[in-house]
Amino acid sequence: MNTGSYFERIDDHRYKPTPHAGGAWDADEMHVSPLAGLVVHALDRHLARDRDRGRDNGLVLSRISFDILGRLALDECEIRIGTLRPGRTIELVEAVVHIAGRPVVQARAWLLASGDTAAVAGGAGDRLTPPDALGSWPLTSVWPGGYIASLDVRPVAPPEPGRATVWLTTGLDLVAGEPVSPLASYVALVDTANGIAVRRPPSAWMFPNVDLTVHLHRRPEGRWTGLDTTVVFGPTGQGVTSTVLHDTAGPVGHAQQILTIRPQPS
Template sequence: MIEKSTPDPSHDRAFYRLRDRSAAGRETVDTLPWAAGPWSPEAQHGGPPAALLGRAVESVGGGVVGRFTMELHGPVPVGPLATSTTVLRPGRSVQLVGAELYDVGRDRVVASARAWVFPASEAGPARPTPPVHGPEDGKVHPRPTAWHGGYLDAVEWRWVVGSVEEAGPGVVWMRPPDLVEGEPITPLQRLLACVDSASGVSAALDVRRWTFLNTELTVHVLRPPVGEWVCLDAETTLGPGSVGVATAAVHDRRGLVARSSQALLVAPR
């Protein structure tokens, strides 16, 4: 299937600008305002940091990521950040790669990731089944005026089921901008820039009365997504206490790409 692209106003946007790269592989970036989350212009949405850590994992080279886990150690500031990467478990078939994200201003780790890297292959037994809808079938809903723009304005959204203000499961097609200014976004980076939104896409509680913050993101990747659009079919399940779980089946136009989950801290405001 050939994907037909429509003009994308977000193509002149990016989440980060590369500042420098050391001989040891450590990179420093400046965070651009488009990475800010909905609650504050000073704290990032989880998607851009996840994609930046994915970019660090990709810098090791070779293979495809089969599982990616990000731990959020606290709010990620909209400011200078640095990444470092380590091969934790080398191997001829699979390897485990670790990456860390540093707040340069305070010299502390704000997020970390672990990724299992598998051999690249197209000889597997399964073939994806295309979804029954595409981004052209979705609707554009304006974001709540009380929410900060940033990430919400940088990403294109096409809602098939639900909206950010409608409680319950949601299905949305997303098209993010480039991750680093002047550098084409990779399929893995595009996927990771989107999947952290599952908890918001499927919000099960009134955001005016409850907070539901994710502490981690786990993504099992069946294959890299193809094309500019990623679809989240998301649902949030609440426990009787402070724990919730947001899950999503992730598709592109060809079919299933990944499954994601997030552990949520649920608390009254």
């Protein structure tokens, strides 16, 4: 499954997922990761239309949060976008994904002013070992699904329960026949973080995330997404997956996912 795409366009707002977008918990559901990238792609197109209308304030997407509101059936989806808080230096935009007429994902993106702060930049941390120096790991040994099968996964060190640092890439297009920004391609892999450092086998325990929040201090570049991930399970059914995000030049930001933990039914 290394050719093709995760989605095919139907019209300006609607997309059809391919089997490559199939989920890890249920093959008949969409994996959140490529859907998150699709939302960023739709936001990119929305902002490009604003620029074409002469409304270009030079803002960049700096935080995006995804709340998962319902089951993500592997079916046609529609994305609608609106501006909640317009501004010249700060703007808040919302994208809502609908499947079968129901809202299933609500995403909110903060767009912030861009400027030259190189003189004061610092504190991001060290680079990871580059992916070209590492071997592949079959994540399909842990998870099923079309999305997982589409990935090239390269651990920096052997994954441990609750701890892993890996590089991810894919040979698939996000949307068939369409150019996609480096940011959309990057975000399309970030939700995988919750599956790379499992604390307990998913055959025995369920720990899906109900959200994903990505904060960026730098725009990611290149075809590799680096995930330096720690997973914590709490004592009362909740957990947190925390990730330092990297590209091959170094850290670019952080991601957080809240988990609901429960045993698999007997």
